[in-house]
Amino acid sequence: MKLTDISAPDYFHKVVDCQWACPAHTPVPEYIRLIAQGRYTDAYMINWRSNVFPGILGRTCDRPCEPACRRGRVEEAPVAICRLKRVAADFKDDIRDRLPRPTAHTNGKRVALVGAGPASLTVARDLAPLGYDCTVFDGNPKAGGMIRSQIPKFRLPDSVIDEECGYILDLGVTFHSGKRIDSLKALLSEGYDAVFIGSGAPRARDLDIPGRKEAAGSVHIGLDWLASVSFGHVTSTGRRVVVIGGGNTAMDCGRSARRLGGEEVSVVVREGFDEMPAASWEKEALLNEGITISAGLAPKAFINEGGRLTGLLVEPVTTVTENGRSTFVPTGEPPRQIDCDEVVIAIGQQNAFPWIERDIGIDFDKWDMPVVAETTFASTHPKVFFGGDAARGPKNIISAVAHGHDAALSIHRLLSGEDIGERLLPHVQIESEKLGIHEWAYDSEVTLDHRFPVPSRDNKTALKDIRTEVELGYDPALALAEADRCLNCDVETVFSGPSCIECDSCVDICPMDCITFTENGEEQELRLRLRVPALNPLQDLYVADGLKTGRVMVKDEDLCLHCGLCAERCPTGAWSMQKYFIDMTHAGDTCPTRSR
Amino acid sequence: MSYLAKPKFHHPALPENTLGYTRRDYEGAISTLCAGCGHDSITAAIVEACFELSIAPHRVAKISGIGCSSKTPTYFLGNSHGFNSVHGRMPSVLTGASLANRDLIYLGVSGDGDSASIGLGQFAHALRRGVNMVYIVENNGVYGLTKGQFSATADDGSKSKQGVVNIDKPIDLTALALQLGASYVARSFSGDKAQLVSLIKGAIEHEGAALVDVISPCVAFNNHVGSTKSYDYVREHNIAVNRLDVIVGRTPITVDYEPGKLELVQQHDGSWLRLRKLNAEYSVHDRRAAIDFLLEHEAKSEIVTGLLYVASDKDELHADLNTTDTPLNALSQKELCPGMARLEEINASLG
Ligand SMILES: Cc1cc2nc3c(=O)[nH]c(=O)nc-3n(C[C@H](O)[C@H](O)[C@H](O)COP(=O)(O)OP(=O)(O)OC[C@H]3O[C@@H](n4cnc5c(N)ncnc54)[C@H](O)[C@@H]3O)c2cc1C
Ligand SMILES: Cc1ncc(C[n+]2csc(CCOP(=O)(O)OP(=O)(O)O)c2C)c(N)n1
Ligand code: SF4
Ligand code: SF4
Ligand code: SF4
Ligand SMILES: [Mg+2]
Numbered sequence: 001m002k003l004t005d006i007s008a009p010d011y012f013h014k015v016v017d018c019q020w021a022c023p024a025h026t027p028v029p030e031y032i033r034l035i036a037q038g039r040y041t042d043a044y045m046i047n048w049r050s051n052v053f054p055g056i057l058g059r060t061c062d063r064p065c066e067p068a069c070r071r072g073r074v075e076e077a078p079v080a081i082c083r084l085k086r087v088a089a090d091f092k093d094d095i096r097d098r099l100p101r102p103t104a105h106t107n108g109k110r111v112a113l114v115g116a117g118p119a120s121l122t123v124a125r126d127l128a129p130l131g132y133d134c135t136v137f138d139g140n141p142k143a144g145g146m147i148r149s150q151i152p153k154f155r156l157p158d159s160v161i162d163e164e165c166g167y168i169l170d171l172g173v174t175f176h177s178g179k180r181i182d183s184l185k186a187l188l189s190e191g192y193d194a195v196f197i198g199s200g201a202p203r204a205r206d207l208d209i210p211g212r213k214e215a216a217g218s219v220h221i222g223l224d225w226l227a228s229v230s231f232g233h234v235t236s237t238g239r240r241v242v243v244i245g246g247g248n249t250a251m252d253c254g255r256s257a258r259r260l261g262g263e264e265v266s267v268v269v270r271e272g273f274d275e276m277p278a279a280s281w282e283k284e285a286l287l288n289e290g291i292t293i294s295a296g297l298a299p300k301a302f303i304n305e306g307g308r309l310t311g312l313l314v315e316p317v318t319t320v321t322e323n324g325r326s327t328f329v330p331t332g333e334p335p336r337q338i339d340c341d342e343v344v345i346a347i348g349q350q351n352a353f354p355w356i357e358r359d360i361g362i363d364f365d366k367w368d369m370p371v372v373a374e375t376t377f378a379s380t381h382p383k384v385f386f387g388g389d390a391a392r393g394p395k396n397i398i399s400a401v402a403h404g405h406d407a408a409l410s411i412h413r414l415l416s417g418e419d420i421g422e423r424l425l426p427h428v429q430i431e432s433e434k435l436g437i438h439e440w441a442y443d444s445e446v447t448l449d450h451r452f453p454v455p456s457r458d459n460k461t462a463l464k465d466i467r468t469e470v471e472l473g474y475d476p477a478l479a480l481a482e483a484d485r486c487l488n489c490d491v492e493t494v495f496s497g498p499s500c501i502e503c504d505s506c507v508d509i510c511p512m513d514c515i516t517f518t519e520n521g522e523e524q525e526l527r528l529r530l531r532v533p534a535l536n537p538l539q540d541l542y543v544a545d546g547l548k549t550g551r552v553m554v555k556d557e558d559l560c561l562h563c564g565l566c567a568e569r570c571p572t573g574a575w576s577m578q579k580y581f582i583d584m585t586h587a588g589d590t591c592p593t594r595s596r
Numbered sequence: 597m598s599y600l601a602k603p604k605f606h607h608p609a610l611p612e613n614t615l616g617y618t619r620r621d622y623e624g625a626i627s628t629l630c631a632g633c634g635h636d637s638i639t640a641a642i643v644e645a646c647f648e649l650s651i652a653p654h655r656v657a658k659i660s661g662i663g664c665s666s667k668t669p670t671y672f673l674g675n676s677h678g679f680n681s682v683h684g685r686m687p688s689v690l691t692g693a694s695l696a697n698r699d700l701i702y703l704g705v706s707g708d709g710d711s712a713s714i715g716l717g718q719f720a721h722a723l724r725r726g727v728n729m730v731y732i733v734e735n736n737g738v739y740g741l742t743k744g745q746f747s748a749t750a751d752d753g754s755k756s757k758q759g760v761v762n763i764d765k766p767i768d769l770t771a772l773a774l775q776l777g778a779s780y781v782a783r784s785f786s787g788d789k790a791q792l793v794s795l796i797k798g799a800i801e802h803e804g805a806a807l808v809d810v811i812s813p814c815v816a817f818n819n820h821v822g823s824t825k826s827y828d829y830v831r832e833h834n835i836a837v838n839r840l841d842v843i844v845g846r847t848p849i850t851v852d853y854e855p856g857k858l859e860l861v862q863q864h865d866g867s868w869l870r871l872r873k874l875n876a877e878y879s880v881h882d883r884r885a886a887i888d889f890l891l892e893h894e895a896k897s898e899i900v901t902g903l904l905y906v907a908s909d910k911d912e913l914h915a916d917l918n919t920t921d922t923p924l925n926a927l928s929q930k931e932l933c934p935g936m937a938r939l940e941e942i943n944a945s946l947g
Contacts, residue, residue, distance in 0.1 A: 074605050438599045446603035501827045503632045503815065504789055508640035511603045511620075513610065532607045549831065559607055565600070571632025571815045 001523040004542045009428050012580045014540060015557050016489045018081055021068035023402035025584045026050040028065060028081055029490045035087055036483040043088035045098055052122050052401050055160040058086025060151055062396035070489055073559060077451035079486045087479040100129035102172030107131035109415045112192040114181050117145020118397045119198030119388025121168045122404025126587040128171040136173060139180035143169060145200055149227040152252050153467045184356045194383050194411045201389035203352040207345045211302030218309035222253045222346030229256050238341025240264045242312050244299055245346035246276035253344040254291045259466040266292040270328045271319050289459060298328055300335055311337040349394040376420045377407040385410060405586050412587035429581040433491055442488050444564040452482045488562045491579050495553055497546020500574035506566035512559040520552045530556055601626050613650040622647045624674035629664055634786030634812030635734045639671045641789055645796040657693055657700045661686040661715060664741045665707030665734035684715025687722035694727055697923040698914050701800060702729040709739040712748035712767045723778040723805045726911045730799040731807045733769055736814035737825035744817025755822030770904055771890045773807040774883050779907035780806035785830050786813060795903060797842040801867040804912045835893055837878040837902040843868040864910045880906050
C-alpha cells in the first residue's frame with residue numbers, strides 16, 4: 001500500500017479522534033492537559049477560540065467527540081470531554097483582558113446577521129474584531145437563539161448564556177433584540193455588504209390525529225411550550241402529563257413538566273427504547289427523575305370527555321427498518337388508553353423561511369431548503385450566507401458554531417476581494433515531547449481508572465425549582481482524575497525508517513500490538529497480516545519505508561495509547577513523540593501554509 | 597529501559613490460547629536492559645512460544661546465572677518459578693532442580709560469558725548428561741553487564757567499540773554441543789523473531805538436552821561496524837538451513853509435502869516438527885555432517901542458523917539414572933527415608 005504522507009495535516013488530525021470528530025475541531029487533548037495542570041483560564045481560551053461557547057457547550061454539547069474518543073475503544077467509556085470543558089469555564093479567572101477589544105475603527109463594511117443563535121454569534125465573534133460593522137437581529141428579547149429559548153434552565157442557567165453571549169456582543173456588535181426580519185429583500189435593500197442567515201429551524205411538527213382540535217387547550221407544541229417555560233409564560237402543568245416523541249426535545253419537555261407540577265410524567269415513543277434518537281445520557285437523566293418511557297407505542301387519538309382531555313389512545317407497534325427508513329407496524333395487540341391531563345408534542349422540527357422572498361436570487365431545493373455550498377456556506381445570492389440549523393436542518397450548537405466559522409471566513413474573503421473557495425490549511429505546530437531518556441513533556445503514564453460520574457443535585461432539590469441546575473460539575477480533584485484518563489492522542493508517534501535497526505524492541509514493548517515490521521502489500525491483505533489484524537477500517541495504517549531489510553513498518557493507529565513506550569525503547573530514536581497542535585483557520589488568520 | 601510499567605490495557609482482539617491466556621499473561625516485570633537489547637527480543641520470543649504452546653506458567657522453572665542475559669527471566673513468565681543463581685552455575689542448579697522435580701519444564705537462561713567463559717565446564721556436563729531442559733544462550737560476544745569486554749564467543753578479528761581487535765579463537769557453542777551429545781541443537785538470531793519462536797517451541801517440546809544459541813546483539817557495546825555480532829553483520833551473514841514449524845499433538849500428519857522441500861520429524865515424545873528446507877542437502881539427523889557444515893561455513897564468515905540437529909534416540913538423564921517417576925516433593929517421608937534396615941540392605945549390596 002502507499003506510504004503514509006504524515007505532512008498532510010489531516011493524517012495526524014484523524015489520529016486525534018476527538019478533535020477530528022468535533023465539528024469545530026477543538027484541540028481537546030491540549031485543553032484537557034491544561035485542566036490537569038490547573039490552568040483553567042488557558043484551557044478556557046483554547047475552547048473559546050474554537051467553539052466560542054465553552055461554558056454553554058460544557059453543559060449541553062451533543063458531544064460527537066465522545067463516541068469517537070479512543071479511550072472508548074480501549075476500555076468501557078470515553079473521556080468526559082464535554083464535562084471537562086465545563087470545568088475550564090467554572091474555574092477560570094476573569095478572561096476579559098484576554099478577549100479581543102472592540103475595534104476603534106470599522107473597515108467600513110456592514111454585515112447583517114439574522115437570528116442571535118450560536119451560528120450568527122460565531123460569525124459576529126469572528127468578524128467584529130476584524131473591523132466589520134456587525135448588526136444582529138432577533139425576534140426574541142435576548143441573545144442566544146434556542147440556547148436561550150428552548151434549552152431548559154436546569155441544564156443551562158441563564159447566567160452562563162448571559163456571560164458568553166455578552167463576550168461577543170461586547171466586541172462592538174449591534175444587537176437589535178425583539179426585531180424580527182420579515183423581508184430579506186427589504187434587509188438587502190438597506191445596503192449591507194453581506195447578510196448571514198442564522199435563523200434556525202423554528203417550526204415544530206404537529207400531530208393531526210382525532211381529538212386534536214377539541215383538546216387544543218391541553219395539548220402543546222413542545223418547541224413553543226419550552227420557549228414559554230423559558231420566558232416564564234408557562235409556570236405549571238397538570239398532574240399527569242404525556243410527552244409524545246423520542247428525541248432530546250421530548251426529554252427536555254418531560255423533565256420540564258416534572259418540575260412544573262407533573263407528578264406522573266410519561267414519554268410515549270413509537271421506536272423501541274434503544275432506537276430512540278435521544279442521547280443515552282438524556283434518557284438516563286430523565287429516567288433518574290422518575291419519568292417513564294413507554295416505547296413501541298403509536299398515538300392514535302386524543303380522548304376528550306366533557307370538553308376536557310382525559311387521555312391518549314396508543315397502539316403497540318414494532319419498528320421495521322428497511323434501507324435506513326423506519327416504519328411502524330401494529331403488533332396486533334389492542335390499543336389502550338393512557339390517562340392524562342396534558343400532552344406535549346415533540347415529534348420533530350423543520351425549517352421555515354416565510355420571510356425570504358423567492359425572487360431575489362436565492363434558490364431553494366425540492367424540500368424548500370436553501371441551496372447552500374458545502375464549505376463556504378454561500379447561497380446562490382452573492383451576498384447571502386447561511387449557517388447553523390437554517391443551513392442544514394436541525395442539528396446542534398457545535399455544528400452551528402462550525403458553520404459560523406466557515407461562513408465568517410467566506411464573508412471575510414468576499415469582502416477582501418478574494419476567492420471564497422480558497423481556504424487555508426489548518427495551522428499545525430509540531431513540538432518534540434522528549435525531555436530526557438525517560439522524561440516526556442506530557443504525562444505518558446496510562447491510568448486504568450474508569451470514567452468518573454459528574455456530581456449532581458439529588459432529585460429532591462433538583463426537582464423543586466425549574467431554574468435549579470441539576471449537575472454540579474466536577475470539582476478540581478475529580479477533574480484532575482478524569483483529565484488523567486485522556487490518552488494524549490495529539491502526541492504522535494513519528495517514525496524514521498533510515499534510523500531503525502529493526503531490533504523489534506518497539507514491537508515487543510507496545511502494549512497494544514500496534515507495530516509490525518513486514519513485507520508491504522495491498523491494504524486489505526496487509527491489515528490481516530499484522531500482529532493483531534487491523535479490522536477497524538475507520539482508522540488508518542501508518543506505513544513507512546527506509547528499512548535495511550526492505551520491509552516496511554506498519555502501525556495500526558486504532559488502539560495506540562500514545563504511551564510513548566515505543567519511543568522510550570527505541571535505541572536509535574527512530575520513533576519520536578511529537579505533539580501536533582492543530583488549529584483551524586478562522587477569518588483573519590494568516591498562515592503561511594499551502595492552500596487546500 | 598523504561599521507568600514506566602507497561603499499561604495493563606491490551607488489544608481487545610488479542611487471541612487467547614487453550615488455557616484462556618493471552619500473550620500478555622506470559623510477560624514479567626518491565627525490562628531494565630538497554631533500549632534495543634537483543635535479549636529483550638528473546639524474552640518476547642519465549643513469551644510467544646509459551647503462549648502458543650499453552651503452557652501453564654506454574655509448570656515452568658526459569659533458572660539463570662549472572663549477566664544481562666541472566667537477568668531476563670525477571671522479564672518473562674512472571675507467574676513461573678525462578679532461580680537467579682551464581683555466575684556460570686545455572687547448569688548445576690538446574691540439574692539439581694530437575695532431579696528433584698522432573699515434572700517441570702526447565703528453561704536455563706545464560707549468556708556467552710556465563711556459559712562459554714566462567715561456566716564452560718558446567719555447560720559441557722549438563723549437555724553431555726542429557727538434562728531435560730531448554731538451554732538458551734543469549735550470545736552477544738561480550739560481557740554486557742560488566743561493560744563490554746570480549747567473551748569467549750567473540751570471533752577473532754572482531755573489533756571492540758574502542759577499536760581493539762580480538763585475537764583469540766571463538767568457541768562455537770553449537771559445535772561444542774553437537775560434540776558433547778546434546779540431542780537438540782539450534783542457532784537463531786534476535787532479529788529473526790519468527791525463526792526464534794519456533795526453535796524455542798521445538799526445544800520445549802523436545803525431551804532431553806536442547807541448546808538454542810541465539811546471536812543477540814548488545815546495542816551498547818557490540819553493535820558497531822567491525823563487530824561480528826551486530827544486527828547488520830548477522831543479517832548480512834545469516835545462512836538459515838531450514839525454517840521450523842512445531843506441530844504439537846500426536847496425530848499422524850497428513851499434510852502433503854513436496855519431497856526435498858518439507859520434512860516431517862517426529863520427536864520421541866510424539867510431537868512433530870515440520871521443517872521447510874532452505875538448503876536441500878542439509879540433514880538434521882547427522883551430527884558429524886552438522887559439525888562439518890558449521891566449520892565449513894564459519895571459515896567463510898557465515899553464520900548458520902536454524903535447527904542444526906535433532907537426535908532420533910532418547911537420551912535423557914532421568915532415564916539414564918532410572919529415577920523414580922514421581923517428583924521428590926510428592927513422595928512421603930517413608931518413601932524418601934526408608935529407614936535403617938533398608939540402608940543396611942543397600943550397604944550390604946555394595947559390599
Ligand atoms: C429543546 C431543545 C433542546 C436542545 N438541546 C440541545 C443541546 O442540549 N445541545 C445542543 O447542542 N443542541 C441542542 N439543541 C439544538 C440547538 O439549540 C440548535 O441546534 C442550535 O441552537 C442552532 O443554532 P442556530 O444558530 O442555527 O439557530 P437558533 O439557535 O435556532 O437561533 C435562531 C434564532 O433566530 C431567530 N430568528 C428566526 N427567524 C428570525 C427572523 N426572521 N428574524 C429575526 N430573528 C429570527 C430565532 O428567534 C432564534 O433566536 C436543542 C434544541 C431544542 C429545540
Ligand atoms: C564469579 C563472578 N565472576 C565475575 C563476575 C562479574 N561478571 C558479572 S556479569 C559477567 C559477564 C556476563 O557476561 P554474559 O554472560 O555474556 O552476559 P551478558 O551481560 O553479556 O548478557 C561477569 C564477568 C561475577 N558476577 N561473578
Ligand atoms: S483519549 Fe483524549 S485525546 Fe484521545 S480521543 Fe479521547 S479525549 Fe481525545
Ligand atoms: S505509543 Fe508506541 S508503544 Fe504506546 S501504544 Fe502507541 S505504538 Fe504502542
Ligand atoms: S525500537 Fe527503534 S530501532 Fe528497534 S525496531 Fe523499533 S524503531 Fe527500529
Ligand atoms: Mg554476553
